[in-house]
Amino acid sequence: MRHETLDKRRITKVAVLGSGVMGSRIACHFANIGVEVLLLDIVPRELTPQEEAKGLTLESKSVRNRIVNQSLEAAVKTNPSPVFSKHTLRLITTGNFEDDMAAIESADWVIEVVVERLDIKKQVFDQVEQHRKAGTLVTSNTSGIPIHLMAAGRSDDFKAHFCGTHFFNPPRYLRLLEIIPTPDTKPEVVDFLLHYGDKFLGKTTVLCKDTPAFIGNRVGVYSMLALTHLVDQLGLTVEEVDKFTGPAMGHPKSATFRTADVVGLDTLVNVANGLAENAKDDEAAGVFQLPSYIRQMVDKKWLGEKSGQGFYKKIKDDKGNSEILALDLNTLEYRKQEKVKSATLEATKPVEDIRRRMKVYEEGTDKAGAFFRAMHYPLFEYVSRRVPEITDEFFRIDDAMRAGFGWELGPFEVWDALGVKETLDKIKAEEKRIPGYSGEVADWVREMLDAGNDSFYRVENGIRHYYDIRSKSYKPIPGAEAFIILSNIHGQKTVWKNSGITVTDLGDGILNAEFHTKMNTIGGDVIQGLHKAIDVAETDFRGLVIANDGANFSAGANIGMIFMMAVEQDYDELNMAVKTFQNTSMRLRYSSIPVVAAPFALTLGGGCEFSMHADFVQLHAETYMGLVEFGVGVIPGGGGSKEFALRASDEMKEGQIEQQVLRDRFLTIGQAKVSTSAVEAFELGYLQAGKYAVSMNRSRLLADAKAKAIELAEAGYTQPVPRTDIKVLGKQGLGIVYVGANSMRSGNYISEHDQKISEKLGWVLCGGDLSSPTEVSEQYLLDLEREAFLSLCGERKTLERIQHMLTTGKPLRN
Structure with a gap:
């Protein structure tokens, strides 16, 4: 990287064009890091009944900004939230393409996030060209349209500062940010975006070639759809696939089919159709032809959570209790979920180390073990053949799968865990159930092994290195010197x-x-x-x-x-x-x-x-x-209660209202926030x-x-030096605590035991029943804290709460 170039560019204002699901959330994430954001979208073409009732017209500002404001409002209401704090929103200004596009002149970076149509994107870029200042970064968040097509016909300065920046949804939580330059993008612009995304946006930035679906979706969608082709052949149920491809495999709990429901089956189908159309030379292109059960689900509009049913369906039983049914892929009828049992999965449970667990999984002799092999061996072949098509450095594929799909290990890392050389014969012998699977990995893998290099990665002097295909030697992963990895x-x-x-x-x-x-x-x-x-x-x-x-x-x-x-x-x-x-x-x-x-x-x-x-x-x-700690029937006993009393004291000295400070501290612990x-x-x-x-x-x-x-x-x-000047309110504060706890109990907001715990907490925060506000030491408060903690441990209801937490992992309110 050209770090001397990176230091010269500052991002203080970003313009996000398009406020849909991605645009509004990208805007929120830039605001999260303190960047001023201008969020724009189209002007409505007709009034809503509510707007007509208010006497508004199409020229009213609230009408003209209705789409962008509603989109941002909807984004902020989602759970989990796209913003770190509600105060973040003050950094976002909304507007529309017709009235406010000129304001992008003050932006350092313009991000286009409009609908996935090349003609519409080009219209937006026509406007951007009119108003952006020279040198301003312009990027597109497309997930499939070739980046070079969007740059065609633009000015030289535009093309030099233009590339793709594909955020994964939701942008706050998913770490993958793909950077896709065109031949005209200046190298220092690419360097800057890779560095900025990493350090300031908190992303794993992955340099991609301008190939169909880039890296993450190319491999991720291949992997997901390859599994759908195994279902019939291995006689798998929806529950089995999700159990086999969940945490035991180092994948998220949502696994495969539940993830498809969350993302939306229509989204998965759109990416698959795009790959089927644009990646016709892919030897595994047949994978992108959807199985009949998925086509039927789309026809029935069973798209997942957004439509109320997909591979799973949530219903109410006769007693009004919620129940989640699973789809039978043979009959396309919903049924009660079946418990998945597997000796292989049981064998993986005690194995904490994910790499050793992969080996245990691979050696399984039941359906789960067979599935693991049938899934991974074609995947190893597939990713080996994507180098150098989609990337020159294979580690970027692993980065993309970890950051974009939540895998603990990328495919090359799993391959390393199983043994690269030891796996080759198994890959060749595996039954060819998946379209395009030949059992022959790319030549560069065999060349690596023939040269005496037996792994894709190795650690040298605490720094992770990867096998570089061009130089046929191991090189440090770029940027690795900025990280300290304890396992290394x-x-x-x-x-x-x-x-x-x-x-x-x-x-x-x-x-x-x-x-x-x-x-x-x-x-x-x-x-x-x-x-x-x-x-x-x-x-x-x-x-x-x-x-x-x-x-x-x-x-x-x-x-x-x-x-x-x-x-x-x-x-x-x-x-x-x-x-x-x-x-x-x-x-x-x-x-x-x-x-x-x-x-x-x-x-x-x-x-x-x-x-x-x-x-x-x-x-x-x-x-x-x-x-x-309230959730298990006690108060914080490792210095936390003492520390809140100390901090409340310091805030009181800063001129805060004493009772309000005490109340805020009390509620933070009392409500287990x-x-x-x-x-x-x-x-x-x-x-x-x-x-x-x-x-x-x-x-x-x-x-x-x-x-x-x-x-x-x-x-x-x-x-x-330990503190001896902590001001506590004594009886003056206790009165407030006891009255508050009693009123909450009277209103049935808390249980009798909650009231008892609250009074114990108040006793510590107030320093006991001192007759007047007094300065005490930390040790004095620690002794009170410990006494209260021990007395609560002697309560039957506290023991019930602890036992419930130990057995269920959930708090009990008794």
């Missing part, structure tokens, strides 16, 4: 480890503490490891990061351990466990070296408390943080101004956290 440095950089934590030397005097328990829950082994990490860091290093490569940062404390001690009424042991947890939180804050937490995804309970006590929180934009983004985590009080920063790209999170630890160390980090 395990062993050679491990300083200490036990069953729950690994302490790794990240270099430059910084250690990392990585949890690796189930769901990264926090038990005695993790706590022991954190204390050890701080001991080592204080002696031989200059900073500590708490981060991991798992699916979630931490689901909180190991409540199974708490349940056992409470059931056995071993309160001395439980008291010691809670005190140790509290001491760990306090040690994170009051160690002699800076501690940076790097949370992402689920960061609940103890994971949230540890983050709140770190010197700095470097978190991913998609962090769902919260103190959720979990943030839907990093921004909302700040709004809920889990983060403090000046003590956190957001990484948009999850892959950059650890490197960003390490950089912050170095910065704090080099700034002359000084060990802080």
Whole structure:
């Protein structure tokens, strides 16, 4: 990349042309990162009855902007939301093509997201040419129209700054952003978009050739449709396919047919038809010819969730309970779902490592194992033959499948896990059930093996390399130096480890503490490891990061351990466990070296408390943080209740109304509020101004956290002193808490046990029944917190809540 060029271009305003499902959500995501957005769409041609009733005309501004405003409003109402916070919307200005197109003159980037018709796109670009300033980026979000056709006939400056930027839907959550240049696109423009998408938009940016469906949909739709051709031959049901292609295979829970229902069968069919029309030279083109049952479903308008039924149908039974039926693909009639049983799937369950799990899956002797082989062997052949057609570097196919389709491993990574050489004979011998499947992989794969290179990837000095076909050697994956992948440095950089934590030397005097328990829950082994990490860091290093490569940062404390001690009424042991947890939180804050937490995804309970006590929180934009202990019948007991009292005290000193501050803090814990983004985590009080920063790209999170630890160390980090000046309201605050809890109970908004927990929480936040507002120490509040936690653990209804959570994974309100 030409980084010296990247630094010269700044994106402060983006114009998004087209406010449909994709356009409105792309606009929201740019607003998420603080960019000003102009969102435009067409002018309506007729009034609605409501507009006529109001006496409006086609010249009224509200009418002329009706389409764009309704589209944006509909997008914001969707769940999950396309915005980090409702405050994000202030950055979006709406308008229409006729009145406001001239305003794109001030935009640094114009993104076209109108209907998928070349003639309409060209009309829009005619207008763009009239108003854009020279050098402005112009991109199209098309998912299928050749990019070079859209650039034809445009000015030289337009063509030099034009390319495709294919966001996957929903743009906030799906990480794939395909960059598709034309022969006229300036190389530095391509470099800029790859870098900007990665660092600022948080995407996995994938450079694509201008070929049908680019990379993600070309391979993803092939894979999905290839499965549909296996259904009859292997006698598979809808439920079996979704069970086999779900998390056990490293794919999302929605798997195959449920994903098709969510996306919409019409969308899948449109992409398939486009591939059938435009990829006629593809040796597997027959895959894109839809099976009869899919054609019949489309004819019947069974398109999935948008039409109320697809491969699944939600109904109400005789008792009014919801039930989801599955489609019988032979009769096209809906029936009750059948339980899927498989010895192969059972064998994969205890295998945490996804690569080892793939090997177990492949060796299965039942229908699931046969399906795995029948699916993957043709896929390996297919992707090998797409190089160099759709990309010159095969790793981009893996990137696209992970980021766009949620696979844990891309096809070449799965192939590596199974053994490239060991699989060749199996590929050749597999029954040819899928159109175009010959059993012969591309020549470059055999050439790689013949040269003594037995894998597509290898790790050298902590950096991942890929086999480069042109040079016949291994090269670092571009941009990999910006990422720190813990699995790449395990062993050679491990300083200490036990069953729950690994302490790794990240270099430059910084250690990392990585949890690796189930769901990264926090038990005695993790706590022991954190204390050890701080001991080592204080002696031989200059900073500590708490981060991991798992699916979630931490689901909180190991409540199974708490349940056992409470059931056995071993309160001395439980008291010691809670005190140790509290001491760990306090040690994170009051160690002699800076501690940076790097949370992402689920960061609940103890994971949230540890983050709140770190010197700095470097978190991913998609962090769902919260103190959720009310759901299991207790209050936060690892310093979280104390910390909210401390922060409330600081806010009171800033001139806030004391009772309102207390109420807000109380409700955040009492309602077990979990943030839907990093921004909302700040709004809920889990983060403090000046003590956190957001990484948009999850892959950059650890490197960003390490950089912050170095910065704090080099700034002359000084060990802080425990607080003794925390203002609590005593009886004055307790009155507010008790009255509020009693009124909520009287109105049946909360249960009797909820009321009891609320009063215990209020007792801690108010510092007990002190006669007047008083300044207290952190230790005073920690003792109150621990006492309240232990007393609630002695309640039968608390034990019922914990047991229910352990057995069902869901909270119980009793």
